[in-house]
Amino acid sequence: MTDSAALTSRVAELIEEVLQVEVPDPGTDLVAAGLIDSLVLVSLITEVELEFAIQLPIDEFDLSRFRSAEQIAAVVAELAPDPHVA
């Protein structure tokens, strides 16, 4: 498994744990699938920050890049020096 795939898998696991929903596919758009609303988004942001020890942007948080496990993993990879050891 590549680093990218492993990170995506970790994010998918986190989503399932936090949201108590099964991620059908790492590329599934969670908003379009109706799995994310305001409350869930807050929980997800907070949990991703804690899990990967990163600070997601405050003022320019790009929601369009936070819609699937793959996208979230890409954001984490950008912000975390080494997301695998966080």
Next chain:
Amino acid sequence: MSAIRPLERADLPAVAALYADFMGWDPVAASAALVPYYARTMLDHPYADAEIPTLVYEDDGDGVVGVLGSNVRRFVYRDRAIRVACGGPLVVHPDHRPRGVGALLLRAYLAGPQDLTADDRAIDQAFEMTRRLGGETHGVASIGWSHVIAPAAFAVAALARRAGVERRSAGLVARAGALPPRRSAKAPAGVAEPLQNAALIDLIERLRRVFPLRPSYDDAYLTWLFAEMASVNVDGQLVRRLVRADDGRPLGSYVMYVAPQGIAEVIQLAAAEPDVPLVLDHLIHDASSGGAVEVRGRFEQYLLPALRRRRCRLVPVDWALLHSRDPELLAAVHGGRALLTRLDGEWWLRPRPFADAADS
């Protein structure tokens, strides 16, 4: 890219339209009143703080689709100046709510440099969002109390509210109010006089040991505050009094809205716990004299013994929420060592663009 940024004057029409839409008001008709109202309360407020601004969410395609108002208050904790931020209103266009715009605005606001964030008018969704973002419930202040002054009129008024015929039943409530009240109308000991700004500032300084965390008012701010509160006038006539003991010593003060044949809503009662009963006696006497049939407020730690003795009943109120990175400040609030009341929140801040519009 869509982004959160401070409110600018040019955004006011869009913000007014958002709120009018949320309230079901005609945006064009409401805008004439809402734009200057938001300019006064969000941009030209005496304590407006560029570091803790009202935030808007600007969408690439749709423009301003969300707003979170910022009401900054100056407090002191012991001798340290601190900033308390009261966030509200939080309004998001319905099309953008599923995208979490409200949550992102709240997250950005809580990340600001304020020492303490306090919300006293949170609905259930804001309550959940705030808690998930590390905030907590100000438990005591999330419960309301009620003291019935005139039981017969109270019962008629309550039935009228339930049936939605408050205006048509005003005469009946007034006639019921003429029946004997629950308690003697005898004036309490001491004297209640109009509350001047200097007297409130002096009183709070006297209470510094009781309330290490307390507002740091000045004359300019109080002048603005009371003028704005009087103009909002959604809940009746603004009444503010200083209560003195028979020897002239200031004991406490109160600020409330009194609605004839309706409810007197307590905004602030400031007094040390041993003096609360007498100040409360004056407040209830004053509300009764103004024709109110019931007095309501939210619980504060220092009010509990006096309210318990009066056997006040519990009533629902909005959530009171807190958020701070300083555990000492949170401990001061939860421990009853803070004078943090509705006067310093945004509970009373309700625009009313039409004379007969329902409030929010």
